[in-house]
Amino acid sequence: MTILKGAGLIVAFAVLVAGCARAEQSSEPAPASASTVTPAGETPIPSVPPVGSPPPAPATAAAPDGQPGTNAQAAATVEFQDRIKAYLKVHNEAETKVPNLKRTDDPKEIYERQASLAKAIQTLRANAKIGEVFAPEYQPYFIKIVQDDFATRSARDRKAIISELPKNMKVDINTVYPTTLALATFPAALLQKLPDLPPELEYRLVGRSLILRDVKANLIVDILRDVVPTIPS
Amino acid sequence: MVAAMIRNVFKRFLPVTVWLAVATVVVAAMADQAQRPPATAISAAPVARPPVGENSVRFLVLGDTGTGDRAQYDVAAQVWKTHLVFPYEFAIMLGDNIYKSDRPQDFARKFARPYQPLLDANIPFYASLGNHDDPNQRYYKPFGMNGQRYYTYQKTDVRFYALDSNYMDKDQQAWLERELKDSNAKWKIAYFHHPLYSSGAAHGSEIDLRTIIEPLFVKYGVNAVFAGHEHFYERIKPQKGIAYFTSGGAAKLREGDIQRTPLTAKGFDTEQSFMVVEIDGEVMRFQTISRHGLVVDSGEVARQVRPETQP
Numbered sequence: 001m002t003i004l005k006g007a008g009l010i011v012a013f014a015v016l017v018a019g020c021a022r023a024e025q026s027s028e029p030a031p032a033s034a035s036t037v038t039p040a041g042e043t044p045i046p047s048v049p050p051v052g053s054p055p056p057a058p059a060t061a062a063a064p065d066g067q068p069g070t071n072a073q074a075a076a077t078v079e080f081q082d083r084i085k086a087y088l089k090v091h092n093e094a095e096t097k098v099p100n101l102k103r104t105d106d107p108k109e110i111y112e113r114q115a116s117l118a119k120a121i122q123t124l125r126a127n128a129k130i131g132e133v134f135a136p137e138y139q140p141y142f143i144k145i146v147q148d149d150f151a152t153r154s155a156r157d158r159k160a161i162i163s164e165l166p167k168n169m170k171v172d173i174n175t176v177y178p179t180t181l182a183l184a185t186f187p188a189a190l191l192q193k194l195p196d197l198p199p200e201l202e203y204r205l206v207g208r209s210l211i212l213r214d215v216k217a218n219l220i221v222d223i224l225r226d227v228v229p230t231i232p233s
Numbered sequence: 234m235v236a237a238m239i240r241n242v243f244k245r246f247l248p249v250t251v252w253l254a255v256a257t258v259v260v261a262a263m264a265d266q267a268q269r270p271p272a273t274a275i276s277a278a279p280v281a282r283p284p285v286g287e288n289s290v291r292f293l294v295l296g297d298t299g300t301g302d303r304a305q306y307d308v309a310a311q312v313w314k315t316h317l318v319f320p321y322e323f324a325i326m327l328g329d330n331i332y333k334s335d336r337p338q339d340f341a342r343k344f345a346r347p348y349q350p351l352l353d354a355n356i357p358f359y360a361s362l363g364n365h366d367d368p369n370q371r372y373y374k375p376f377g378m379n380g381q382r383y384y385t386y387q388k389t390d391v392r393f394y395a396l397d398s399n400y401m402d403k404d405q406q407a408w409l410e411r412e413l414k415d416s417n418a419k420w421k422i423a424y425f426h427h428p429l430y431s432s433g434a435a436h437g438s439e440i441d442l443r444t445i446i447e448p449l450f451v452k453y454g455v456n457a458v459f460a461g462h463e464h465f466y467e468r469i470k471p472q473k474g475i476a477y478f479t480s481g482g483a484a485k486l487r488e489g490d491i492q493r494t495p496l497t498a499k500g501f502d503t504e505q506s507f508m509v510v511e512i513d514g515e516v517m518r519f520q521t522i523s524r525h526g527l528v529v530d531s532g533e534v535a536r537q538v539r540p541e542t543q544p
Contacts, residue, residue, distance in 0.1 A: 105374045107340035114369055160437060164364070180333045182364045185427060188401040188441040202400060215368055 076137040080195065083133045087221060091200050091214060094120035101216065118176055118217040128174045133212055133222040142194070142210060146227045149190040161187055162228065166206050177204075177211075177218050279528050281315045281520055286513030290388045291320065293356075294424075294508035296327030296461025296481035297363065299343040305484035308505050308524050309347035312483075315522055316351070319509045323356060324348075325393065327461030327481060328363025328426030330376065335367055345375065359386065361395040363426040363461065368397075385412050391512050392418035396425035398442055398460075406445060413453035420512055420536060421455045428460035428479040430469045432494040435487055436462055450475055456536055457517060465491055465502035466521050468530055472496075474537040480521070483507045501529045 098116040134142065150158055166181045177183070184205055194203060197212075201221065204211050208228040212221040284291050293312060298305055315321075331343050345352065352375065360376035361383075362368060371378040378384060382397040383405055394412065397405060413421065428436075429443040439462075450458065451473050461481030469477035482505045491500040505524040510517060521530040 101369075101372060103372050103374050103380050106337070107335075107373055108337040110369050110372050111335075111337050114367075156437075157440065164436075179335055179367065183367070183399065185364050185399045185439075188439075188445050190441075191400070191402055192445070196403065218367060218369070 072137070073141060076135065076141060077195070079135045080133070080138040083135055084198065084201070087133055088198060088200060090121060090124045091217075094124055094217070114216065114218055118214075118219045121214065121217050121219055122174050125174050130173055130223055132173070134210075134224045139224055142224055143227050145193050146190065146210060147229055149187070149193060150229050158229075161205075165228070169206055171206050171209060171211060171220055171223055173220055173222055175220055177213055177220055179218070183213075280526055281318045281509065281522055281528055282531075283318055284320070284511045284513075285518060286511055288389075289511040289513035290391045290420075291322050291509070291511045292388075293321040293324040293351075294327065294459055294478070294480050294510060295324055295483045296459075296479075296507075297329040297464055297485050298326065298347075298483045299329055299331040299339075299365070300484040301332075301339065301343040301347075302484065304486065304505050304524065305343070306347050308483050308507060311522060311524060311526050312348070312507055313350040314526060315507075315509055316354070316356075319511075319520070321356070321509055323388070324351065324358045325395070325424050325459065326358055326360035326376070327424055327459060328361050328398075329365045329461060329481070329485075330360050330363065330370060331367075332365045332485075335370070340373065359393065359395055361425050362397050362399055364399050366399075383408065385416075387416075387418060390419035392416045392421050394421070394423040394455075396423060396446070398425035398427040398439070401442055401445055406449070409446065410449050410453070413449055413455070416453075420457075420517070421453070422457050422459070422512075423450060423455050424459040426460060427462050428467075428477070428481075429458065430472060430477050430496050431460075431463050431479055432467060432491050432497050432500065433463035433465065433479075433487070434490050434492050435464075438496075447473065447475075454537070457534060459508075463487065463490065465500065466506045466508075466530065467491060467497060467501075468499040468521075468532075469496050470498045471534075476517070476534045478508065478519070480506065480508050499530045504529075 094117055097120045098113060101110070101113050104110060131139070150161075153161070164182075165184045169178065169181060171177075186203060186205065191203065197203065200215060202213050202215055204213050205228055208226050208230070210224045210227040212223075213219070214221050293316075295312070298308075331339055333339075348358075351358075358375055358377050360370070360378055362370065368382055370376055371380050371382055378395070382400070383395060385392060385394050387393070394409065396409065423446075427439040427442055429447055430438050449455075455475055457476040457478070459478050459480060461479065463479050464482045464485040464487035465479070466482055467479040469479070471477070482502075484505060486505050487502065489502055491497065491502045493500060501521065501523070506521055506529060508519055508521050510519045512518075515536045517534040517536070519530075519532060519534070520528050523529050
């Protein structure tokens with residue numbers, strides 16, 4: 001039974017990773033480069049496996065202790081990606097309502113554009129609720145990924161990460177990330193384990209929460225609370 | 234009888250022992266003080282020297298600048314004075330370009346105004362992002378990021394890679410590997426905010442990041458790496474053939490934060506600082522200059538050639 005459970009977890013994780021592999025290229029073209037500058041490519045949008053792709057593995061590895069099995073995880077992955085796509089639709093619609101973002105000498109243009117985009121998205125998502133993108137079905141996997149990652153770290157490393165996170169910050173969805181606070185560095189090894197995101201979105205840790213942040217609008221899109229483990233004093 | 238002898242010995246020698254112990258403590262304290270001199274103790278250090286090479290690639294290194302406070306302005310004045318002696322052609326920024334509030338007026342107070350002489354002299358800046366920077370800074374033209382969070386550019390035979398170490402996702406890694414692999418430049422210089430090696434008490438080495446990107450640096454022959462984040466200057470002993478510098482004190486200072494470890498070749502944490510660098514054929518020469526214009530470290534790095542990275 002233990003072997004079956006272990007195998008189930010491995011298969012489930014493989015399905016999660018495979019499900020998050022991206023196939024589409026970003027529609028955002030790289031801006032024209034200066035004479036000596038080669039611009040970096042933007043990140044592609046993650047995709048749901050195309051129609052006709054093999055179905056998720058059967059639920060033979062369902063865990064006996066109430067943990068969701070492979071089928072449930074595959075479905076949760078698809079659900080999460082669908083919700084990301086749904087958010088991108090909103091983001092893209094909001095982008096059409098504001099001037100194009102371009103390189104400028106005037107920081108006011110950047111500032112106003114960011115604020116306008118945030119406002120447009122806030123209006124379009126006026127009724128957004130926590131868990132709208134971090135689908136409830138998917139939340140246990142996020143929590144497990146983060147907590148497993150922290151479990152592999154030394155006490156010093158955990159402390160170093162946690163000490164950099166903004167604290168006592170009230171975060172709420174569909175609100176602007178406070179510009180006076182640092183965007184804490186996202187632990188690079190943990191980032192490798194989480195599902196890919198399109199360039200419009202990024203993960204960030206705030207206090208004990210994992211947040212999804214809209215990069216161009218500086219908006220908190222969704223929150224998953226109590227993900228980051230506490231450090232025993 | 235024996236007790237009386239012992240008493241006698243103590244009586245005669247104890248005062249001497251006590252004085253010796255006190256003297257030892259005082260000398261040790263003085264030695265410790267000498268190891269970490271106050272700013273005034275380095276007043277005998279020379280001022281910046283001009284570049285050596287006629288056609289060398291010369292650049293300025295600034296880290297953790299965007300406070301808008303007196304220290305930033307003092308360092309900026311020194312940066313410009315140094316240009317008169319060492320005419321660098323461009324500046325690289327190691328992140329935390331705008332601390333805290335980043336309203337339009339903050340770009341003026343924390344960047345454009347202190348570095349106005351450089352901007353007036355058309356000295357381009359090439360910034361990387363720090364943990365205090367909004368990624369939308371990439372659209373601010375004077376930062377030279379061309380709308381990208383990470384990017385590369387070349388100056389004669391030197392290729393520079395400005396990375397976003399705040400968010401090292403798989404796409405950035407893939408991009409970095411591709412760009413490193415495709416380049417036949419003689420020198421490859423990477424810079425970003427978080428140091429892969431550091432003796433700082435506040436932060437320390439960024440091990441996650443090191444695990445991911447250092448193998449690429451080694452494989453594709455990166456010669457030198459510049460980082461900030463720690464508010465001091467530290468030259469690390471070469472690691473895997475790569476020269477590592479931390480220069481994150483061009484405005485902020487975390488005084489006394491360097492916990493000297495076997496990593497440290499040279500540390501300076503008693504005053505703000507910045508660097509000027511020239512790459513001249515097979516040699517990279519650097520000078521680290523304090524807020525008050527004193528050279529606190531200088532040296533040369535010979536280009537490391539790894540057989541597997543030969544074009």
